Amino acid sequence: MVVCDDDSSDLALNRQLCFALYAASRAMTRAYQPMLKALGITYPQYLVLMVLWEWASAEAQQEEEPSVSALGQRLMLDSGTLTPLLKRMEQNGLVLRRRSKRDERITLVEVTYEGLTLKPKAREWVSSQLESSSINRNDVERLHRDLWQFLHKLTDI
Amino acid sequence: MVVCDDDSSDLALNRQLCFALYAASRAMTRAYQPMLKALGITYPQYLVLMVLWEWASAEAQQEEEPSVSALGQRLMLDSGTLTPLLKRMEQNGLVLRRRSKRDERITLVEVTYEGLTLKPKAREWVSSQLESSSINRNDVERLHRDLWQFLHKLTDI
């Protein structure tokens, strides 16, 4: 059996992309650590907060119900991840969880005032990072666009 | 205090990139699941195997010592992640772990014959996926290049 062959192949090409995504995603998380530590939250908790900040904004008031599953659709996460994460956020005073009166199966999530106060702090840190880094905004936008295009093709298969 | 402001800002822009990376990385992992399940390994175990497959190839024989820390540098992972992962792979007969005779602090890792036999299977699956998908190889290469460029700027800060 051939178990040792050359690496100038699909395998190596693809390895590089799948690993680049894996490495870049973790590097991004690492880059956020100073801010996250200062705010006392984790990276996925920050993503949850960003969705909740959007939902709490005036424009979005009459939008979708802020349920666990709506949050899950937005972040592509399931209740197995979100339920314990939201419980920790509730413990830390960042969100409130309550059952919908209309349908007791649904758990509604809302950001607290304390959770809202983290938004300007996060914004300030992010904008100062962008300023002090050598990262070009156009590059970021192109990468973002290409990533989503790739992600859509990936999930279409 | 201003806790509710517009989202046409650095925060929103950056959220999209950091979330795109997070989502794309997990989507890639999901896309690999059918193959990984068939091979009986996890995604990070697959990444480890790819490094070990490279190291086992003839060209690389006199390269760096296949230690846990060398593996960690390649994958940007530490022993806290790798040690238990490699133990599981050893349990499953995919790798061997032994202490270096030259330096007893160092744990050397080598792929077994069983571990090598997974390589052609992985290659076959990956190439068939690329063929059957609508993903353009040039797009993949560009995304890969842009990702590494971004990753380097990120880790430079």
Place this chain on the structure above:
DNA sequence: GCAAAATAAATTGCACACAATTAAATTGTG
């Protein structure tokens, strides 16, 4: 030579991810 510093893994503890299952509530259908 030998104690202190440095190095390499391993360990510990916590927080995700996610597959699979379970439990509770609601909806659809006869």
Place this chain on the structure above:
DNA sequence: CACAATTTAATTGTGTGCAATTTATTTTGC
């Protein structure tokens, strides 16, 4: 209305990631 099918979270179990600490070994400085 009854009751099966569906929907929504929560739960369970396994495997990462990673910070922080510990253990074992080697190197360095004197």
